[in-house]
Amino acid sequence: MQNSRSKPCSCPSLKLREVASMYFTMVAAFLVILVVALQGSVPRGSDFPYKVPLDPQGLLELSWNVSYPEQAVNFQLLIRDLQFGLLFGMSDRGEFENADLAVLWSDGHNSYFGDAWSDAKGQLHMDSQQDYQLLGARRAPEGLYLLFRRAFSTCDPKDYLIEDGTVHLIYGILEKPVHSLQAINISALHGGLQRVQLLKPNISIPELPRDMKTMEITAPDVVIPSQETTYWCYMAELPEGFPKHHIIMYEPVVTAGNEALVHHMEVFQCAAEFDSFPHYNGPCDSKMKPDRLNYCRHVLAAWAMGAQAFYYPEEAGLAFGGPGSSRYLRLEIHYHNPLVFKGRRDSSGIRLYYTATLRPYDAGIMELGLVYTPVMAIPPGEDSFILTGYCTDKCTQLALPAAGIRIFASQLHTHLAGRKVVTVLSRDGKEQQVVNADRHYSPHFQEIRMLKEVVAVFPGDELITTCTYNTEDRSRATVGGFGILEEMCVNYVHYYPQTQLELCKSAVDPGYLHRYFNLVNRFNDEEICMCPQVSVPQQFDSIPWNTFNRDVLKSLYSFAPISMHCNKSSAVRFPGEWEKQPLPSITERLRERIPRCPPAPEPHPAAPIALNLGQLRR
């Protein structure tokens, strides 16, 4: 028996076809008008408040703005030294395969622009729906400006969905003329990736007080080491007797010319328990670095590439100075120097804006997520294993004021296997809202991010933090802990008014984990030593990781009671019973937001657009 499509289907649409053809003719005519119209209305540079260099030489500079009403991002790409075109785009984690790309290419005579995608082998294809909309192109002394626009969501399954959190941007430079999109060999391109938060929150800037002062914590004329990665440490100190102030804003100070090298910077306050700290100015991993600098871990300010100034809400500021707080600060700068430039000098750092007129509330930082303990482990070879840390109703009931707290910023943190981090607020078992979510999280891009919406948390609320890990490159289990090859799942939330609650985290009950080891042992006829002298990491190490043992570990983590750390400081718990606590149960989940396809402002031809740029380069 064979299928036959030859039998003509009896559709009532003969006339429909004629009319539709008329329609598409109209549409095509309209498109020509539109492109011409847009090329006349090129926006100015000031329209693009966010800016980041794409490549380590700074030849490609991306600026952008976000239109939330239109659910679209407008891009301005400055190409300083245009050769025969370039690729710019987005992909899940910065790979060149399965990427969503805007391509400008030249055959040596004519230039073209088109929306393309790369398949799993890196082969380029023209998109059937053109969603990178070219808005204009402009030659200037510094290079070519290309302006284009992209809706957050296009409903084209080949396209990248622009979401909150990290976006991995990729670029590739065409060094030879190409005669068609298909002729581009993506693997042979000179290119790279840059991580940014594209969807910056649309925050109103609070009014700043008149008595505001500034203080620059900057590295003093450092020679950037000629190696790819350097963490530079510099100790600064506040004046003696410096009274309590509120930091109300801070911004980066990046030495001109080094914009592509300064990857991220943090200012830490040292522990108050030591009267003094030694001076230091050198690499953080140097043997010369005094051990005591390890006690400078309280974050005062953090900045990463592409981020702008950080503003505290007008009711709150971050306290520094005064009795009970250390005068010593540690500046840490991550220099990313993949082209191994030599002799570059740098004096970057962070400028703090502070006031002596204290605001109504001190801001605080609270740690959510998982306790640093090996009982929370990830089997090897997992592409997306999920661990969840809880801040329970019982803890918030005890530790939060009746009027609640307001979370206004968040910094997500894992070690190298982390791929996604999401914190959700739940009330009476019903998920209320996402506190912060990064579905393309990278451990190499840990910013403090202002939230789009301030989140109010009340006594009895639950904060549930979920981390997703990839251990495909590992052959042994990854346990929780402080080591770089161990894992963490943390959301540092910035909030006010400050409370005593510093840490609201959980881990599986160790007794139930012991039952798991026992069960695995019996079910698989394997010998796993259950002797008390064997450590949890050793027990995890001896598990044969078949699908059953993996699945049952997941089941254990989503069933077994938890040990809660509801702590005033990392070692002092609030009074109460915190062992063998029931897992918070969720009866109503937040709906996955179905990406809306914006009503198309114009139809999308599946053909590239020819540009009149003159000849690019011979």
Add this chain to the structure above:
Amino acid sequence: MQNSRSKPCSCPSLKLREVASMYFTMVAAFLVILVVALQGSVPRGSDFPYKVPLDPQGLLELSWNVSYPEQAVNFQLLIRDLQFGLLFGMSDRGEFENADLAVLWSDGHNSYFGDAWSDAKGQLHMDSQQDYQLLGARRAPEGLYLLFRRAFSTCDPKDYLIEDGTVHLIYGILEKPVHSLQAINISALHGGLQRVQLLKPNISIPELPRDMKTMEITAPDVVIPSQETTYWCYMAELPEGFPKHHIIMYEPVVTAGNEALVHHMEVFQCAAEFDSFPHYNGPCDSKMKPDRLNYCRHVLAAWAMGAQAFYYPEEAGLAFGGPGSSRYLRLEIHYHNPLVFKGRRDSSGIRLYYTATLRPYDAGIMELGLVYTPVMAIPPGEDSFILTGYCTDKCTQLALPAAGIRIFASQLHTHLAGRKVVTVLSRDGKEQQVVNADRHYSPHFQEIRMLKEVVAVFPGDELITTCTYNTEDRSRATVGGFGILEEMCVNYVHYYPQTQLELCKSAVDPGYLHRYFNLVNRFNDEEICMCPQVSVPQQFDSIPWNTFNRDVLKSLYSFAPISMHCNKSSAVRFPGEWEKQPLPSITERLRERIPRCPPAPEPHPAAPIALNLGQLRR
């Protein structure tokens, strides 16, 4: 800190807006033309080969055709006694909530047509995208014909995705004038559901031989009982000495006027081991029914509402008659009489078309899926629990001819908890194609369905059948078995050439299930009796169904080795070792087909369309 959307975003689109406005004006003008054009080209009845009554009185009659090139269904709905409009639509399982609806309504003066959806509370809303496209409306002596069209997939998340297999159609009648869509109270409507296979395969009809004869197996003037559900049994017999023939086609014979009452019909052949069977003509569940009729279970033909003639592929026919096969046939008719009509007489049945000129191959029927055994169980309270039955490479290697077999039709079967059934063909661990899938399967609608594509199965291939169950209304575990409250997971595949392999099914290894009972016992500190005299259903009954025990049962079923039934008949296995066989492993899954949104042949206004139907009824 508050969000501010008041800061004007600097988009380069002032001119864009003007141009876009021009565009939408053009579009609106075009739309008017289109509707007028379509109303002029109303197709004739012969254009709609498939037909089904929607309501038990037959007042609503749906005909349709399917255009695979355009990925759309064209509907013609005949409304015999139009009052103030009606709702027609589709939903996951026939519920009125979360349904996708075309609505015709009248305020007593004017009539309107629109695409709407109902939310989880049954409240109607106008769809932002109008995907039921009105093609025309026509008054005729027998009633109003409404013609409309719907793409399989619309990419509107509120819309139903039309897939292969069962579609639950719903209808509701508006008995009073309504002034707006929102005013319709869906819960107060007179309405109902009808299950059909909308996406009929586009099969070419094989040439029929000249010597073809027909035989009608029909019930002799039955008075349909005045009760909602009756299964009627009637025994027929072939002439004595009737030689072997091939059934090459069959079709329903439905008594005129009873189209809405005859729900489905099957003809079974009795077991050859008995020389004779008693005559019988009465309800199948009657105490008067001879027990021996239970030995008439070999399906010769099956039809259900909305189905058309069934054709065997031209190389094959279903053997009947001749030595070694019983002369006795049992006709079973399911009468569905919810309005409890009295005294309706019926002589419906099935007309067999057969030939003495045997075709090259006998067709055969093979059972895929799960063995009928309590070791395969579903915990209570599950909304979609999955069980999988395997036909392994080892069995097909042994039992199939080198040239393979061709599967051309399939009948899916579960008991009352079944919700989805899917069989996939896998080769060397890679999924090749779907044999048959019904993601809206209903145990009340079990047709033999011709496949869109004949599936070739070769020695070494694997056939994996997955059933999804809902046990939310049950408080105890549901085990596998023959009882109506036990479960099955079966795909009867119709194929040729016939082989000795009648049954290729699996179940979990009982030893591993025993380990599961043990493990649950120890992990939960519960007392589950492991004594050998306690049956598997009793052991399942004593499990406390927490999430851990549920999850681990799932893990067990997807990990533990299986016991294979690779059988010549239900009791005779092929020689070989069939216990503790490894689970087939799948290294490459079939991609979920991403529903393509067809290029819109016209834009979709979000407003209802006014119709000029005159006044409907006062």
